[in-house]
C-alpha cells in the first residue's frame with residue numbers, strides 16, 4: 001500500500017474502517033509499528049537472579065529477556081543460532097549457567113554467547129562456529145529499562161526510551177513510588193484473554209470515558225443494586241464492590257477525570273480523581289509509606305489517581321491498583337490481552353490481595369467487567385464489515401484540547417482526544433517517519 005493511500009485512511013477526526021479489518025494493513029502495522037516502536041518485554045523482577053529468563057513475543061517475533069552471570073540484562077531473539085529452533089518456551093524459567101538447545105545440544109550463555117557445540121572440530125576451517133558473531137543468539141537492536149519496566153525495539157534507530165515515553169513515564173513513576181520499598185515485583189503468572197477483534201480497539205477503549213456507564217451497566221449497576229438491597233444503603237462497601245461500583249459513575253464524574261495525551265500515541269485518563277480514588281485506606285500501608293517517604297511526599301504520591309495509562313501500542317498500566325495489561329496482536333481480528341499483577345515491595349499483603357481481586361474481577365478471562373468490553377469490540381469488528389458506511393468517528397470536542405506544552409495535551413474526559421492522539425502516532429509510524 002503506498003503512502004498516499006495510507007494517508008487517506010486517517011483524517012484528524014475520522015478513520016477508515018479498513019484500518020481495523022484489512023489483513024494487508026495489519027501486516028504493515030507489524031512491520032512499521034510493532035517493528036519500530038518500543039514494545040514492552042517484561043519487568044526486571046522476572047529475571048531478578050542470574051540464569052533466569054522470560055520469553056515472550058514482540059509482534060510475531062519470539063524474544064527472551066535474560067539475566068547473565070554478571071547481572072547483565074539482555075533481550076535476545078528466542079532462536080537457536082544453529083538451525084533456528086526456538087530455545088525456550090514462552091513464560092518464565094531458569095537455565096542456570098547455560099541455555100541448551102533441545103535439538104542438537106548447542107549451549108549458549110545467558111548473554112547469548114555460544115559456549116559449546118558437540119564435536120565442535122567439525123566446524124574447523126568453515127566460516128561458522130565458536131567465536132563467530134552469527135553463531136551467538138542475536139540481541140534485539142535496542143533494549144532499555146525504565147524503573148524496572150523493560151522495553152525493546154526491533155529498529156536500530158529512533159528516540160531513546162525515556163524520550164519516547166515522554167510525559168507518560170510519570171505514570172510508571174507513580175506506580176513504583178507507591179511501594180514503600182521503592183520497587184515492584186511481578187507476582188504469579190499472567191491471565192491470558194483472547195479477543196476476536198483488532199488490537200487497536202483495546203488500546204482505544206482504555207481511555208474512552210464515554211463507554212463505562214453504558215457497556216458496564218449490566219455488571220456494575222447490577223452489583224450496586226444487589227449490594228444496596230442486601231447490605232442496606234448506609235453499609236460500607238466490601239472491597240469487591242468498591243472495585244466494581246465506580247464503573248457506572250455518572251458522565252460528569254468521568255468528564256472530570258480528564259484526559260492527557262503525549263507524543264507517540266501515549267496517554268492517560270484521571271489524575272486528581274478516577275475510579276480508583278475511593279478505595280478504603282489500609283492503615284499499615286499508610287504507616288509504611290510515611291516511614292519511607294515522610295507525610296508530605298506520601299500525600300503527593302497518593303494525590304495521583306490515574307485510571308489507565310497507555311504506552312502505545314503494547315503496554316497499559318493502572319498505577320493505583322498495580323496491574324498491567326499487555327497487548328499481543330495475532331491477526332487483524334485476533335488479539336491476546338495479558339493481565340499482570342504487581343506486589344509493592346514493603347507493603348502489607350492486603351495491597352496485593354486487592355490487586356489480585358481487581359484482576360480477577362475486571363481483567364481475567366472469567367471476570368465480570370472485561371467481557372462487556374470484549375463484546376463491544378467483537379460487535380465493532382463485525383459491524384465494520386458493513387459497506388456503504390466507511391468511516392469511524394472521533395470528532396467529539398475536536399480542537400478543544402488544551403496545549404500544556406512539551407507535547408502534553410489535555411481535554412475533558414468525554415473528549416475523543418485519546419483516539420485522535422493514537423491515530424496521529426499510527427499515521428506517523430505507518431508513513432515510515434518514526
Ligand code: FES
Nearest residue numbers: 080082083101104
Ligand atoms: S537447532 Fe539448536 S542446536 Fe541445532
Ligand SMILES: [Fe+2]
Nearest residue numbers: 211212215373
Ligand atoms: Fe470498559
